[in-house]
Amino acid sequence: MAIKRSEFPENFIFGTATSAYQIEGAVNEDGREPSIWDVFSHTPGKIQNNENGDVACDHYHRYNEDVQIMKEIGFNGYRFSISWPRVLFSNQKKNQKGLDFYNKLVDTLLENNITPFITLYHWDLPYYLYEKGGWLNPDIALYFQDYAALMFEILGDRVKHWITLNEPWCSSYLGYFMGKHAPGHTNIQETIIAAHNLLRAHGYAVKIFREIVKDGIIGITNVVSKIEPAKESEENFQAAILVDEIVNGWFHDPIIFGKFPENAKGLFKQLGLEIPETDMDIISQPIDFFGVNYYTRQLVEYDPTSPYLYKNVEGILPKTEMGWEIYPEGLYDMLRKIHRRYGLPLYITENGMAGPDKLQNDIINDDYRVKYLEKHFEKALEAIEDGIDLRGYFVWSLLDNFEWEKGYSKRFGIVYVDYKTQKRYLKKSAVWLKEFLRK
Numbered sequence: 019m020a021i022k023r024s025e026f027p028e029n030f031i032f033g034t035a036t037s038a039y040q041i042e043g044a045v046n047e048d049g050r051e052p053s054i055w056d057v058f059s060h061t062p063g064k065i066q067n068n069e070n071g072d073v074a075c076d077h078y079h080r081y082n083e084d085v086q087i088m089k090e091i092g093f094n095g096y097r098f099s100i101s102w103p104r105v106l107f108s109n110q111k112k113n114q115k116g117l118d119f120y121n122k123l124v125d126t127l128l129e130n131n132i133t134p135f136i137t138l139y140h141w142d143l144p145y146y147l148y149e150k151g152g153w154l155n156p157d158i159a160l161y162f163q164d165y166a167a168l169m170f171e172i173l174g175d176r177v178k179h180w181i182t183l184n185e186p187w188c189s190s191y192l193g194y195f196m197g198k199h200a201p202g203h204t205n206i207q208e209t210i211i212a213a214h215n216l217l218r219a220h221g222y223a224v225k226i227f228r229e230i231v232k233d234g235i236i237g238i239t240n241v242v243s244k245i246e247p248a249k250e251s252e253e254n255f256q257a258a259i260l261v262d263e264i265v266n267g268w269f270h271d272p273i274i275f276g277k278f279p280e281n282a283k284g285l286f287k288q289l290g291l292e293i294p295e296t297d298m299d300i301i302s303q304p305i306d307f308f309g310v311n312y313y314t315r316q317l318v319e320y321d322p323t324s325p326y327l328y329k330n331v332e333g334i335l336p337k338t339e340m341g342w343e344i345y346p347e348g349l350y351d352m353l354r355k356i357h358r359r360y361g362l363p364l365y366i367t368e369n370g371m372a373g374p375d376k377l378q379n380d381i382i383n384d385d386y387r388v389k390y391l392e393k394h395f396e397k398a399l400e401a402i403e404d405g406i407d408l409r410g411y412f413v414w415s416l417l418d419n420f421e422w423e424k425g426y427s428k429r430f431g432i433v434y435v436d437y438k439t440q441k442r443y444l445k446k447s448a449v450w451l452k453e454f455l456r457k
């Protein structure tokens with residue numbers, strides 16, 4: 019029996035999500051200053067095909083058309099991020115033209131009965147702050163607080179749902195350890211410092227939010243992978259517990275319990291790493307929800323030859339174009355785990371897949387994405403029916419867009435973008451969503 023919208027709570031938010039650097043383009047327009055992703059994507063060899071976000075989906079100029087597409091599909095929510103270097107100059111003065119773009123976007127969404135959910139930081143740190151140390155400089159939390167306060171003052175009268183950070187695990191591990199993302203460092207000690215300062219920035223923003231937007235709610239979005247032992251053994255179970263703490267617990271526990279998870283902390287200390295723990299009281303300021311970005315599971319095995327005592331193992335399930343296993347069961351498991359451990363309301367702030375999408379006669383037949391979404395919707399509904407306080411689900415993503423180090427080679431959109439013409443085409447999954455959201 020196909021799943022129906024009417025099985026979800028009446029006030030459940032079904033939305034879609036994007037981020038500024040991945041869709042806006044107009045990187046040199048109206049005074050926008052460079053971010054670390056402008057510099058990283060223009061560094062030869064960093065991005066597949068040496069692509070960049072200079073134009074992306076030209077959303078800066080086409081936002082009205084894109085809102086109309088959301089309206090046509092029937093979404094009642096839209097999660098997007100603010101480009102920090104577009105709204106604040108390096109001299110700390112506000113960029114009114116940049117702010118006006120977000121004012122117009124918010125007003126257009128509200129006119130179309132679409133609730134805006136704003137992410138303050140989706141990875142595009144102003145480059146001048148990177149030159150001051152970026153996420154390695156403790157002062158970054160104060161810079162972030164000033165930026166957050168500005169956005170709360172400008173948009174807080176109309177926007178009541180806020181997310182401080184998108185996926186601090188990615189910002190720290192992909193940006194400072196694996197070197198795959200901006201700023202492209204490969205240093206585990208820097209990674210731990212960056213993670214701590216990201217959490218501090220989160221806490222400083224929550225603190226000022228309570229003073230400015232008294233009738234709003236604020237949370238943080240983490241990517242959560244279901245960590246499983248590749249083969250069942252005591253050592254592999256222990257490895258899975260450790261990795262779950264490194265990937266998931268490290269960015270949830272401090273916010274709720276005011277401390278880092280013990281096993282992971284013990285491992286890092288054994289490796290001689292410093293674990294900064296200042297401001298844990300600010301980091302653990304009460305928040306109103308957790309945003310959950312779910313994509314897949316991660317299979318691990320104990321590996322005594324690794325300094326981190328584990329290695330990742332390739333799974334056997336069908337995979338998306340990103341090489342990620344399709345594993346909707348993991349969504350249910352992680353919603354239940356997070357809800358039970360932390361007791362907060364949840365929003366699925368991202369879920370979706372990259373597919374081999376081909377435009378043929380103006381049609382994109384992404385039946386695989388319809389099936390993916392249906393299976394994950396079913397698990398979200400199962401979680402709700404089992405008493406988990408899940409309040410919304412945002413499809414990643416509205417548009418095909420700049421997929422970070424993969425450039426434009428991976429298409430996550432329910433709307434196909436022809437980057438040569440910037441023409442948008444609803445994929446079959448968008449048409450399916452339109453039907454689903456009507457029932």
Ligand SMILES: N=[N+]=NCCCCNC(=O)[C@@H]1[C@H]2[C@H](O)[C@@H](O)[C@H](O)[C@@H](CO)[C@@H]12
Binds near residue numbers: 184243314368422430
């Ligand atoms: N193994 N494995 N993989 C699971 C870990 C995935 C880490 N990447 C993300 O979560 C990013 C998140 C980001 O917000 C968005 O900006 C990205 O476009 C999507 C798609 O990539 C996802």
